[in-house]
Amino acid sequence: MLSKNNIKLIKSLEHKKFRIQHQLFVVEGLKSVHEFLKSDFQVEKIFTLTNNFTNNFEDKIEIINEDELKKISFLKAPNQVLAIFKIPSIKKIDSNNLVVALDTINDPGNLGTIIRLCDWFGLEQIICSKDTVDCYNPKVVQSTMGSLTRVQLFYTDLKEFISSYDGHVYGTFMEGNNIYESELSKKGVIVMGNEANGISPEIEKLITQKIAIPAFGKQHDTESLNVATATAIILSEFKRR
Amino acid sequence: MLSKNNIKLIKSLEHKKFRIQHQLFVVEGLKSVHEFLKSDFQVEKIFTLTNNFTNNFEDKIEIINEDELKKISFLKAPNQVLAIFKIPSIKKIDSNNLVVALDTINDPGNLGTIIRLCDWFGLEQIICSKDTVDCYNPKVVQSTMGSLTRVQLFYTDLKEFISSYDGHVYGTFMEGNNIYESELSKKGVIVMGNEANGISPEIEKLITQKIAIPAFGKQHDTESLNVATATAIILSEFKRR
Incomplete structure (x- = not known):
């Protein structure tokens, strides 16, 4: 039987405030939970309809029924298992590779897609402005499909980080150089801007390579690509060469 | 005052059955409505908080208040105007260019993003399997940001269309040739598959170029890119050359 305290705890983890307070977040669905279990993330508790996990996690497992899963799930169609994991301690930024920097990305789906893209193209770190949506938001975790286990996100003062960064800083602008004809380095920061407003003026000043x-x-007077699809095209260009 | 009949009509247009019956669909938001008004689409009615449209449409305009707009809007945050447009008659498929063919795309957001991408990369036609989500679905219209005025969608028997197509038929598969090293022609069909199942077996048989x-x-044993980001990368590769 699912305890009232557990229900309350899980529900609270929808909100950043309580994720920070408890240092916990939620992962749902068989595939995603399996990906997190085989990663370095530490599991706190697994609520599942049937126990199809290895013995390693026996003491963490609680068998629940479908009604109980519905009660705690953040999904419209709950998928067999919901697990609570610990938020890992923050590692060090490694600026010797290509990294993506996000300037106020608000949409959880966009962040999730960008994490998947970084995973696909072998970028292991993403630097986020402090007001970018939290990567442990249930909607973000869900949409990363396990990629969050292989890509680290750092929330920091983006202006400070880029100011002290020694290398190329790329950003997309209407008047930038055609990316297909630009030199693209193997190391650098690629800044992606907010869904509605693009890259903020204070960050724009720090861009060294406008693309x-x-x-x-x-007809494209006002039209632009969605930030996630733009990231897809840019990463593809950087990595294919 | 918004009539009960108009409220009923608008609400009904959320469903494909009634869009087909009335041959009408809904567009919301100032920017999108303006894009449709300046296109070949024919407007039926404009419900707006303030009349900032040109005289051309005076007889189509009904001024409503915010509560009324909330009542008829499909958006969480209604944006000043909701208009009803006529579904245009179907034009002819022009197979002399690059076209995207969609094999059972279910998610309105994905279809909207793909329409925007085709618009960006200058592809004017998309061929859809009959079970692909309807492009006049309010969520699709919303997410295309006006691109739907420049890209035509054809819902047809995809197997039949491809079978009778004379040219290269591209499709993405794990075992396909590296797209960055493949020859890509200027004319052809690019098939994008269903979100969960990819390209269906009967369509796979008709693919001439697996990429x-x-x-x-x-770690990418089971992982794949989202269909919209994959489309972004593929169209970028086809068009940059």
């Missing part, structure tokens, strides 16, 4: 994805269509 | 976006990360 642009050229449009091939007809 | 793959190589992963640069570590």
Whole structure:
């Protein structure tokens, strides 16, 4: 039987305040939970309909029924298991590789997609402005499909980080150089801007290489690509060469 | 005053059945409505908080208040105007260019993003399997940000269309050729598959060029890119050359 305290705890983890207070976050679905279990993340508790996990986690498992899972799940269609993991301690930023820096990304789905893309293209670190959506937000965790176990996110003062960064700082702007014809280095920071406002003026000043994805269509006076699809195209260009 | 009949009509247009019956669909938000008004689409009615439209549409406009807009809007945050447009008659498929073909795309957001991408990269037509989500679904219209005015969608028997197509048919598969090293033609069909199941077996048989976006990360036994980001990378590769 699911205790009232556990229900209360899980519900509270939808909110950043309580995730920070408890240093815990929620992962749902068989595939994602398996990915987190085989990673360095430490599991606190597994609530599952059937026990199809290895013996290693026996003391963490609580068998629940479908009604109980519905009660605690953040998903419209709960998927067999919900687990609580510990938020890991923060590691050090390694500036010797290509990193993506996010300037106020608000949408959980966009952040999740960008984490998946970094994982796909072998970028292990993402630097986020402090007001970027939290990566342990249930919607972000869900949409990363386990990629969050292989990509580290750092929430920091983006202006300070870039100011002290020694290398190329890329950002996309309408008037930037055609990315297909630009030199792209193997090390550097790629800044992606807010969904509505793009890169903020104070960060724009720190961009050393303005790039642009050229449009091939007809009318693009006001139109731009979504930040997640722009990230896909940019990472593909950086890595294919 | 908003009539009960208008409220009922608008609400009904959330469903494909009634969109087909009335041959109408809904567009919301100032920017999107303006894009549709300046396109070939024919407007039926404009419900707006303030009349900031040109005289051309005077007889179509009904001024409503915020409560009324909330009542008819499909958005969490209604944006000043909701308009009803006529579904245009279907034009002819022009197979002399690059076209994207969608094999059972279910998610409105994904379809919207793919329409925006086609617009960006200058692809004017998308061929959809009959079970792909309807492009006049309010969520799709919303997420296309006006791109739907420049990209035509055809819902048809995909197997039949591809079978009779004379040219290269591309599809992404794990075992496909590295897209960065493949020859990509200027004319052809690029098939994108379902979110969960990829390209269906009957369509796979018709693919003449299997391509793959190589992963640069570590662990990708089961992982794949989201269909919209994969489309972004593929279209970028086709068009940059």
